Amino acid sequence: MKARLFVCLSVALCAACGNEQGVGSRYRAERALWHLNREYRRLSIKPELVESETWRNLAQGYETLAQGTDTSASSAGDPLAQDIHTLVARALVNAAQIHAGIGDSTAMRANYGRVIAEFQDVPLLVGEVKLAQGRMHEYAKLWVEAAKAYETILEHIEPQPGEPGVPGLVIEIPLRVARLHRQASMDAAPGDTSAVRSAPVQAAYEQAEERYRRWITAKPESRLALESRLRLADVAADCGRWQVAMGELRQIEAQIAADRSSTLDPGNVRLSMAMVQSRASAAPGPTRDLLLSVPRDYPKSPAAAQALLTLATLDARQGAVDEALDALDRLRDEYAGATSLNANGMLLRGRLLEREGRWPEALDVFRSLPVRHPLSDPALLAPLEVVAHYKRVEDATETAAALERAEREYRELLTRYPSHQTTLPIRTKLAQVLAMQHRNEEALVELMGIADALPGNPQGASIMLQAAKFAYNDMGDRKRAAEILGNLAQRYPNMEVGRWAAAEAVRLREVSSE
């Protein structure tokens, strides 16, 4: 009797054990992932200060977690198995993202590939991988492949506009896919304007429209429907159906205005209407009216400041200088808080005044821009605008003086704002100024300094490539170019540019020795 009881208990315990081991396995994976994620967040605060070896170790930590977790501890299909698969897939995606960050495309592809091959039951992460793959294809200008990758996401994930991550981005995908097909068609027949209306492109836009209409029908009163309608307007505008696009946007604006709880900005919708109008008709009048209506009807909308800058740009393009300057005055006076737009506004003002032959006023604007909006992109461009003017009027003395002044200003900025993130664009501009002064050696040193400050970062590889081109084209120094390319190949052996640089360095060395 006792023996039977013992056997029964043992069997029950063993039956329970499988599931309990699965719980334990999930817990251990969660713990390891939590600690790795915390380290990832910590390193991501100032990623540029982190050695690529540290990143590699972190990626290895994720891979070890994925390798060491028993994904067969519980029966497939149950929530526990799903949890463990999600954890492992997340670890692989994070590892892939780190590899992508340090330019190791081989390891990145391997990890993404594993997620696609083994974890189709984790749609969110499959979607994340497909999104990353789509972006990579776009970067490589493989438009159709990118479209295919994005389309797969639609099969896995429902759109949830406003949500973080992939579900929040799904709403963009049908339109993005159609636009990628259009781009592919344009690339296939350069110069052929009818390519944008080719059959595959039309089919892609029709599919996008159908999908958006389906989402609207499924949840007519939801944010999904509103956002789908916004994209429908884009689809119509892309296809040249301006009236349809405007009609959709009017409907959306009315809907948002009627719904006080809506988080969408009606000012933005009005701005979109102006953009559609501007594409629809060459006459600037209706577009101007719409742009002016944004700050009038929605003065508190962030789109109001953007509308004034767009209006100024439009007027400047039409040669209506006074109107453009009026719009810029309004932008400066009424939306002083929109610093980035105001910086761009000042740059536009300076260029406009320079074009109109009002150089002293333009110079004043270019000089005050770095003071009012230091570190903004327009502020960094302003000294070079001054140089460009004196070059245009062929005043060698003033050009040299402007270059010296630009160099001094950039160096002062570097002293005043030594933080790593701000120094990189300044140093790039400084290298440009040095090159313009024909101080090639110093320019090259500056470029290499920037590349050294971005270890393991693809941006660093791009700067090194720029330096090699500079050595080759501007300095005529093939040996130096080969040396830089060789260095690039050593630093980025797993990046395509690294492999290309290795081959190119060999070729250049051979050419130089001949």
Added chain:
Amino acid sequence: MNLFLSLGVAVRAYRSVLPLMLRPSYWLPFLVLAAVQFGALGLLVGFHHPLLAPLGVPLVRLLGGEKAMHYPALLLYLPGMYSRLVLVLAVLVASVAVAFATLYFARALGLEAGSGRGARVHGRVPSLVLVSVPPALAIVGLSMLAGLVPPQLFLDSSMVRWSVRGVLLIAVILVQSFVSYSTAWVVLQGHSALAALRDSIRVTARTFLPTVLVVSFPVLALYPISYLTQRVDLFIGKLEPELVSALLAGRIVGELFFGFLIVGAITRLFLWRTETVR
């Protein structure tokens, strides 16, 4: 009895226990109890280990639910789960361990030797278990009462927060004070559970201030750890989640020392008071 006199009595009670701290044999019941508590904590923290999982997983599921079986949620729920488990241990293990300790202390502090060390505990285990149930239930009840305060009010007002904590602390000290002599009544006088509880309340009432002072000292000394176990969210959000288990381990060690002192001091007070009671 006025406060100063009571303070003097409490200090004398503690002082009489101090020399016993240097004699290892008196630590035995407390070490056994601490070992059991460490075992319980280890089982909860290590429930995921392949060797512990068959026992740990059902236990964690029972005490904390499905959500407690995730990381770092386990550590967030750990103090609560551990407290529930300790209540059970208090009834089943601590009651017996304290009984042995009371017996040893009583003999060391002047009680005549009886018929062997285990004789007065053996056979009285049911009564010892029963006398430890009411304080355990009272502590559960008090925690549930604290749960009646609207959570938003608790979060918004620091005055409400500290008032609730203060009232709870005083209530716990009072409950422990009134039942503190019950083990001694069972072990040393052979009372039944009910009689022991009744007489414990009577002795406490007559020795109110010294008893409350003796009981409050360890409770207050351990309060910082108790407070920190209520703020485990800070450990998880800002520090190392694993510190929560270290904190609970610290509490066990603290309870080991203070348990020694409080049981010794209460036994001393009991011996002093029962002479007058008789």
